[in-house]
Each structure stands twice: as structure tokens, then as C-alpha cells.
Amino acid sequence: MAQSDSSRPEQPAAPRPGLLRSSSLVGMMTLFSRVLGLVRDMVIARYFGAGAGADAFFVAFKIPNFLRRLFAEGAFNQAFVPVLSEYRHKHGHDAVRGLVNAVAGSLGFVLLLITVLAVMGSPLITAVFAPGFIDDPIRFGLASDMLRLTFPYLLLISLTAFAGSILNSYDRFAIPAFTPVLLNLSLIAAALFLTPLMSQPIMALAWGVLLAGLLQLFFQLPFLMKLGLLPRPRVDYRHEGVSRILKLMAPALFGVSVSQINLLLDTVLASFLPTGSVSWLYYSDRLAELPLGVFGVAIATVILPNLSRSHASRSPEHFARTLDWAVRMVLLVAVPAGVALVLLAEPLLATLFHYGEVTARDIGMSAQSLRAYSIGLVAFMLIKVLAPGFFARQDTRTPVKIGIIAMVANMVMNLALILPLAHAGLALATALSAWLNAFLLWRGLRKDGAYQFTPGWGRFLLQLCAANILMAGFILWYNAGANWLDAMATERIQDMAILVVGGVLVYGTTLGVGGVRLRHFRGH
Template identity: 50%
Template sequence: MQPSYNSGMSLLRSVATVSGFTFLSRVLGFVRDFVIARSFGADAATDAFFVAFKLPNLLRRMFAEGAFSQAFVPLLGEYRKQRGTEETRLLINRTGTALGAVVLLVALLGIWGAPAIVTISAPGFLETPEKFELAVTLTRITFFYIFFMSMVAFAAGILNTWSKFSVPAFTPVLLNVSLILMAAFTQSWFDPPVKALAWGVIIGGLLQLGLQFYALHKIDLLPRFSLNLKACWQDPGVKRIGLLMIPALLGVSVSQISLLLNTVFASFLESGSISWLYYADRLMEFPAGMLGVAIGTVILPSLTRHHHGGDKEAYSGLLDWGLRLCFLLTLPAALGLAILAVPLISTLFMHGAFTAHDVSETSHALIAYSVGLSGLILVKVLAPGFYARQNLKTPVKIALIALVSTQLMNLAFIGPLKQAGLALSIGIAACLNAALLYRGLRQAAIYEPMPGWMPFLTKLGIALAVMAAVLLGGYQNDQFWLEAPLAERVLWLGGLICSAGVAYGLTLFILGFRPRDFRKT
């Protein structure tokens, strides 16, 4: 039996809600990638689009799922608890104004400096002028997405602080729907056709911002923007958010920065390498988004509340709950991605212009990514342990160590392992990041593990072994997954995943695990 976390209304329900909407978004993301792969394959045009979308998408992850919320939510929670309605609303108004002004300027500068951005992001494109010019054009179209998503992140921070988790979790669905419709129905309107994807990004960003601001209007928290920028910049709360964002950008989003730098390395490999990394990353994002983002989003406001309430035991207990939940859910996800790499990629993407060679190369990257999946998700649970306390120094040091380690491993792995080496370096560095964050929490006496961790991990190991046996026993062989009809692959893959999931869950049940053991307020 596990340590009980049951006390009234369950945070597990909130995690399930966020995970459910994230699941919908990720499913539509796979539909999106299926449509893109079928329509465009993996060639110079898709490489150009993925490079153009890389930086805006990076900032989406850093802001919407990381740095801004880690800096903004704890301070907003403090204002709400200690300073009253008037000062809280003033903070919202001035933060929105300051953030909007900065990201608008960044977006305009990015459009103007698109050639330099592409040169830095993918210097290998300079050897092919047509590919370089296409990437520049697509970058200029997509770069304003940064403005939309930064403001979406601002709105999401407010909604999450008021425990309105559903709308921010649902919002990414709109981007996927926009890209699916543009890729499927409008590519013939553009020359070259890949421009349809770039405009789909902009339309999706506008729809997301509209939904978030409507949700704020419904709870009477829609920000009132001011032309008095000086007053906004001089506001003590805005200054504190700016200072907190510096370590948050590194501490929470170091893996995303590494993904951007990986594009630089991948641009020197054969054509298609960037696309192979992209498709592997998309599969890895499925559990990372469903689990890491969901748990991190729900846990941060509660940690902030416990910190300002002075309840150290509840603070430590909440971190313990998050860590156990992460291991319980991420380890089987990582194992499944590694074993089912070829079946997943061939079933989801091997259509139209996406070839068996693309499947093979993408699967190598996915297996390498799976090594660090648990580390990537653990960072999203451990980092809030510092940011809820507005700690600046420790996450910065850890993030810099992880970032430097990633690039050193890139140099070591890219030769023998190609794009898979780039993926492996991110995974190993994520595990290092998580390990150092954990050590920092323990050394500062912020977190004290509850009893029962060794039996917990032993039982997980047994359940994972059973799950692996089921997957390997029904795997068939790679040739089957490359040649069988799509319907047969879908049915067989679905049966394998369901059987493995049932085997894992049943084994845990027999060993004494119960859902009620993971409830938490």
C-alpha cells in the first residue's frame, strides 16, 4: 500500500482534466502531422517550415508551459492572498501592458531580422539559396505568433491562479485545427504550397488569444491595457516578474533551448534530418504534454498557497505526490515509446511522401528521446518547488550546467549517431537537470521524501517488466509494420497498447496500488 494523499477534493481530478484536454490537443496534433506528412513528406520545404516555426514554437513552450507562468503565477497568488482585489487587478493590468509592448517589439524585430534568424537557426541552409529564402519568407509570416502566444500565456497564468484549468488546456486544440484545415484544403492557393502552414500558424494563434481573453472576460478579469508604459515598468510587481523570468527561462525551458540549438547541428546533416527530429519530438511531446505540463500546471498554484501559508509539511508532501505520480505514469510511457518506435511512426506517418527510410531514421531519434522522457517531465514538477518560493539562483546554476552538457554531448554524439545523437543529448541532459533540482530541494530542506519509496519503485519495476514482455511478445517484426495494410497496423498497434496498459495496471493493482492513494488537495 502506498502513502495516502487523500484529503477531500482531489488535485488528481484537476490533473485528469488538464491531461484530458491535452490528450485531445495531442491527438489532433498527430492528425495535423499526418496531414502534413502526407501532403509534404520530409523534404527541403518542410525543413524550411519547421525551421521557421521552431523559434515561435520554442517561445510558446517556454511561455505557455514554462517560464512566464513560473514567474507570474507565484507572484499573482501572493497578491491575491495578501494584497487584496485592487492591487491584484493593477498587477494584472500593468503586467499585461508591459508584456504586450515587449513581445510586440520582439515580433516586429523578428520579422525584420528574419534572414539573420534563419542564418543562426539553420546555417546549413546557406548552401542552398532557394531553401534559405523559403525559410526566411516562412519565418516572416510565422513570427507574429510570438505575440499571440505570449499574451495567451499571460491569460493562462491568471486563469490557472483562479483554478480555471480547462480553457488554457483546451486552447492548443485551435492551433492544430487551423493547421489541419490549411494543410488539407488551402495549399493549392499558395505558391509554394507550404506557405499554407505558415498562415495556419497565425490564424491558430489569433483564435487561441480570442478564446483566452473571452474566458477572462467571463470571470471579470480581462486586463485593461494602459498607454502609460513608464508606470508599468516602474511597478514593483512587474519588476519582480521580470527578475523571476530570467532563471525560469533557463531552469524550466533548457530542454527547449537545446532543441533549438539542435536544429543548428541538424542543418548540417542530410536533408530530412530536421524533419525526422521534429516527428520524433512530436511523439515525445504526447506524454510530456499530457503528464508533465498537466502536473506542473496544477501543482504550482497549490505550492504557492502552501508556501505563503507557511505549511512546510504540506509543501513537501505535495512535491512527493507529484514525483510519485510522475514515475507511475512516465516510466511506462518512455518504455512504450522505445519499444514501439517503428510501429508508432509507420502507422502515424508512413503515408504519401513519407517513406520507410523516414520511418527508420525517425525511430532512431524517438528511441533516443525516450531515454530522457522521465527527466523532462520531472523537471516540470521539481522546478516549481523553487519558483513557488521565488528562488532565483539554484535553478539558474542547474540550467546552465544542463545546457552546456547538452551541447558537449551534441559534439560527441552527432558523428556516430547523427540525428539520434542530438536527441540522446537532450534526454541525458534532462535527467541531469532533474537530478540536480532534486538534490537542491533536499539540501535546502524543502523536500523530505515520505516513507515507502523503495517498495514503490520495486513494484513499478515489476509492472514495467510485465508490460515490456507483453509488448515484445506481440511486436511481430519491423517488416510487418512497414508492409502491412494501414487498417491491420492500426488494429494491431491499438491491441498492443491496450494489452500492455491493462497488464501494467493489473500488475500494479495486484501489488497493492489504488487510485485513492494518489488523491491530493
């Protein structure tokens, strides 16, 4: 008897888009979201500055956001996508649908339980994540109250990330990449329109987070319906796919999310520092995460399904070429971004945030931590593309060992650097531990034979160095003697536009003259 269509392994209906094209699509959508995110942060800074209310909100928002990155976009995504790709390759649509239903029910039940417990115990969670707030009744009370509204975001955004993982596995990259725009729009609207209605104005932002979670989840459901994969949740921990995902998730919690744990440790220690330290770290981290979110996450999002398919189809050469392409793309973007952020820390922060309640001291303090974070930008992005090289092969033990080493190193450096450098020491420790993490991941992939250099690396590095040196020279020349803090807003925006556009042109032109062409990075 002929095998039914629903039980046959799926075959692609059309050629898959190239890696560069897919990464560009995700990058453009993410760039739009990140630009709106900067607008969001500018609005928050203008209304609330870097005071007690802002510190409390950033802690209340960071807790579910950290857990979301840890469980949903981090460990869960890295465990779920390879298993889903294998089901698509070896089984039929009915089996995929059964996996989706079982994962939706099992994941949703755990998240619901965690959310209920967290809402009931919000003061205890605040004390754990921000112990420095305990002796400050205003910040502690505000953070605890806001956490009751922001923590359900974990449930909603984790299910959103689950839906996005399915769409990404079917090469529907645009929808998940666009979804974060709704968070930024919600927070901007809450700050502008809900703030005047609240007895505690900062509470408007917590309501904005809750609304954003609902909007993001329901936005993606129609697209799952088109794929015939709208979940009908069913709690089934005995399902073969769910069992494998759980086994892969446990160690992956550390392996993929070390940088997030390190950032959270920064927040915990910063809560003991002077008022404003949490906000200074937040504003600087947001700028450092702009290139990371736009390009690093875009490349990682695209290569994970690609690597998973290569592993499932036993194509080690394609696997190694994909990783090498990703590393080159990261260096092409991360090196100039890191150089620019170090050189333009104060100008960028002044242009974006030096309005309303944000003082010149806030800009100077944020610039210190931004420079420190920028030192690790290349490493942060390399981690994003090297970790999938292990998870696509369903190897979660190696990254967890590396993650623990990097996390312990970060804790030691935090304690060593916090006294002489305060909040900037926390950022520098995070950057240095990221470099250790990236190096150990790269060495592990090389040792396994999963990563191999393709021809042309020597010339590429020379081209990259020349382009960055000339770009840095242009920035230093144009920025010499500028006074960004006293300049008018229009002058700051104009000069920053010239620096950004001019820097990009110098960098791109130098690469072009040196022989770098777009076709070299199209992927396969």
C-alpha cells in the same frame, strides 16, 4: 472603519479540487489536443513528407514556438504565477486587477517590439537558428518567408499564455488546456484547404499558424471577463509586481527552459546534416512529447499554484507532500511510456506517418531519434515538476545554475555524439543532459528541505518495476516477427490498438494486484 471587500485578501469560495482531479482534467483536455496534434502531423507528413519544404516550415515554426515556451509558458509563467498568488493571498481584487493591467501592457509592448524587429530581419534570424540552410537557397528562402508569418505567433500566443496563467491561478484549468486544440485545427484546415490555393503549398501552414494565434487569444478573453480581470493594458515597469516578475524572469529563462534550448540546439546542428534530419527529429520529438505534454505539463500546471499558495501561507509540510505526490505521479506514467516508446518506435511511427511522401527510410531514421529521446522521457517530466519547487519559493538562482550546467553538458555531448550517431546523437545528448538536470534539481530540493520522501517508496518502486517488466514482456511477445512497414494501414492500426490497449491492461492489472489503488494518488 471596516476594510472594504476589494482590499481584503481573497479567500476561496469553495474547497479546491484535489490534485489528481485537477491534473486529470488538464490531462484529458491536453490529451484531446495532443491527439489532434498527431492528426495534424499525419496530415503534414502526408502532404509534405520530410523534404526541403517540411524542413523549412519546421524551422520557421520552431523559432517562435521555442521563444513562446521560453518566455511565455516557461520563464514568464514561473515568475508570474507565484507573484499573482501572493497578491491574491495578501491583497484584494483591485490590486490583482492592477497587476494584471500593468503586466499585460508591459509584456505586450516588449513582445510587439520584438515581433516587428523579427519580421523585418527574418533572413538574419533564419541564418542564426538554421545556419546549415544558408547554402541551400530553397530551404533558406522558404524558411525566411514563412518566418514573417509565423513570428507574430509569439506575440499572440504569449498573451494567450498570460491569460491562461491567470485562469490557472483561479483553478480554471480546463480553458487553457483546451486552447491548443485551436492551433491543431487551424493547421489541419490550412493543409487541407489552403494548400491548393498557394503557389508555394507549404506557405499554407505558415498562414495557419498566424490564424491559430489570433483564435487562441480571443478564445480566452471572455473567461477573463467573467473573473473581472479582462486586461486594460498599461505600460508600467515601475509597478512593484512587474518589477518582481522581471527580476524572477531573468534567471528563470535558463532554469525552466533548458530542455527547450537543448532541442533548439538539435535543430541548429541538424540543419548541417542531410536533408530530412530536421524533420526526423521533429516527428520523433512529437511522439516523445505526447506523454510529456499530456501528463508532465498537466501535473506541473496544477502544482505550481498549489505550491505557491503553500509557500505564501507558510506550510512547508504541505509543500513537501505536494512535490512528493508529483514525483510519484510522474514515475507512474513516464516509466511505462518511455519503455513503450523504446520498444515500439518504428511501429508507432509507421502507423502514424508511413503514408504519402514519408518513406521507409524516414521511418527508420525517425525511430533512431525517438528511441534516444525516450531514454530521457522520465527526466523531461521530472524537470517539469521539480522546477516549480524552486519557482514557487521565488528562488530562481538555483535553477539557472543547474540549467547552465545541463546546457553546457548537452553541448559537449552533442559534439561528441553527432559524428558517430548523426541526428540520433543529438537526441541522445538531449536525453542525457535532461537526466543531469533532473538529478541536480532533486538534490537541490532535498538539500533545502523542500522535498521529503513520504512513507511507502520502497514498495511503490517494486510495484512499478514488476508492472513495467510484464508490460514489456507482452509488447515483445505480441510484436515478435511483425513487419510494420509492408503491412496495410488497417492492419497497422489494428495491431497498434491491441498493443496499446493490451499494454495498458497488463500494466494497470499488475499494479492493482500489487496493491496500488487510485485513492493513493488523489492528492490533497
